Amino acid sequence: MDQIFIAPFAHPFMGRALAELLVLGALAGTVGVLILLRRLAFMTDALTHTVFPGVVIGYLLGGEGGVFWGALAAAAAATAALLTLMTRHRAVTEDAALAVLLTTFFAVGVVLVSRESGYTADLTAFLFGRILTVTPQQLTETLVVTALVVAALAVLRRPLLARAFDPEGARAAGYRIGLLDLATNAVVALVVVAAVRAVGTVLVIALLIVPAAAARLVSDRLVLIVPIAAAIGALGGWAGLAVSYDASVHHGLRLASGATVVLVLVAGHLGALAAVTIRRRPPAARTARSTP
């Protein structure tokens, strides 16, 4: 066990990768609870894709260091566009608007990157991240984002809870729903931007959804769900990284780190699902609330 889960991280690059994933996992797990409560999984997935052209433009303009700011700008623009687009036109449903926006933004990134030579390798890095090449500067940026997000959540936790539980009541109590939703989108966008280089645009969604969903299975008390989700996110990052390293070095099986983390998280979720199902069998009469 020690050889798999501790020893590899003596290498400086593995140590940094671990630190980055622990922080991101805990952060995404925490924010994921908000996404779960508001049922924003689709919006989150859209954000992970709309960030992509920003990543490409940032890279084209500023090289490796420009990625962060390009992604940030694109995420901000996408957040604003999402919000206005969705609320303006009555003939556009939210899911259709999100699907079109998501694919179009992503396609803009694909078109831009396909003009470059070495196109396929670049695209792969953008899509799936490069956790093993995390620099100390990136780690610092992740920590700054974490501090910002945690501060925002600490200040807004009560209004956000009230809005998630009972939008009409929160509006009646004088909360500015529009501003709260903007803050929510901004927080999610920040986490997506912070995670994009480590795990890539496509797999951020897993970090933001799976730990919170697993925590919700284990508990129905919010005070427990948040720390459990953060812990699951961090532990999943650790275990996934260790497994992918071990498989590559000792067994000659190259496994992409980001994807391994996701599969470890999903396995954890399925484990929780199985454990909970066995412990308290749900009444047979319970059916899906809204099967598509």
Next chain:
Amino acid sequence: MNTPTDPALELDEVTVSYGPAPALENIGGVVGPGEAVALIGPNGAGKSTLIKAILGLVPLVSGRITVLGRTPAQARREVAYVPQADTLDPEFPISVGQVVLMGRYRRIGPLRRPRAADRRAAGDALEQVGLADRARHRFGTLSGGQRQRVLLARAIAAEPGLLLLDEPFNGVDAVSEQALLNAVAVLKGQGTAVVVSTHDLALAHLACEEVCLLNRRQYGFGPTRLTLTPDRLRATYGGHALELRGDRVIVAHS
């Protein structure tokens, strides 16, 4: 601040519209502190619209609403609103105690923890609706009537000057209905004005001194006994779907 003699709510020729046709036209009336008024009218009559207007959530085309001497938006902190419990997500991971404490959020402020006074107010409110023993249960595990009582407790904890209830007795069991009525009576005794939209004319007789008959426009506003006459009700409901039985009047839902 308003003095106790000021009216809690004044409606002055209120007109609201969503499209070309007005949803509410020339609604007028006054509700004093400690008084309750029932909004009576068929589905789609504009009862919910009027409640939103009092909350300042829909713009007025003309007329004026004054709440506790101020505009609706300014007065919102002293107005509590009870939505219909069945519109809320029963799987939401939140305890009954937390829901009631929400009524204190605007007083607690963003950074501080709830003080002993806040917790006491929430506990007392839960006691008033008879659910003190359920504080740690998850909201979604309660029955429909109990959830409605929890939402009323949240409103009580806010210590409002004006309480707005939107169809609070829909699908509520007898025990919960009695608990709701008792809690509303206590609030009125403390000087809170109450506006409640309902189909149930018997409840209007029981809990409200005044009624406002509503179907797009106003068919009457005044003391319950004088205003709830068969003729006016027939006018409000379009002359059918109505059954009169002695003192009680029952509206057949169509």
Next chain:
Amino acid sequence: MTAVGRAIVEAVLLGAVGGLISVRVLLRRLPFFTLAMTHATFPGVVLAAIAGVNLYLGSGVFGVLVVLGVLALSRRPEQGTTTAIGIVLSAGFALGVILLSARDGFAKDLTAYTVGQILTVGTGDLVAVSVVGVIVVVLVTTAGRRLTFRAFDPDGHAAAGYSPAGIDLALLLAVEAVIIVAVPAVGAILAVAVLVAPAAIARLWARDIPMMTAVAVATGAGCGLAGVLVSARYDVAAGGSITVVTGGLFAVSLAATAAWNAVGRRGGSRLARVAPGSTGGERRFRET
């Protein structure tokens, strides 16, 4: 036929078939579900490539498993369908990436599967699109009315004695079939553009479902043609250019119809009443 010629035929056929099914996807509120299916079909494509079996067969079998997985996960009430879809989506994609990463030439293959390579389609691909097209046309012409009934009023549909499971399964399988033929051309991530965007555009212009269907089919085919031409002219990825053209048309349509609505309120209310069961954009609160 040249490679560009085949690509144009493929894009036009795929656009028309996608446009036809997209109306059903939109009315039934399935865009997110479709997105999850496209992502989760991806490991099926990879597995089939590794095992050397037919790509369409491999991804087809996998796609059916995915549909069942989402339905099973969303049965737990505290999870909610969107969360279940999100989990299946990310799990499916991660699985595909892992399978690919264990092989050589990782980056190149990955790009082909995620954003497509329409310029390499062969005659077999054209046949596959045509076959799926026939299946979708048969479904829509024979079961169109039931699909509309089910989408507009699920309770009424069930009360009328229809089996909701049967019609749902038929629709989901048809959607999965279109995804499978779309992935080689436009890739797993962009396939959802073919399966949603034409109807979203048509919904803005059309008054009823037949007209919406006609507009969606024409839009899908037209955007496919324009996308391939743009791609050939400017040397950019074809899957990307098809999607960008479609998205641009959506943005233009949105702006044009919004301006039209602002000019005449009557036109606005007529446009808003286009299709039953899709009033989700309305912010008006419920009157009781």
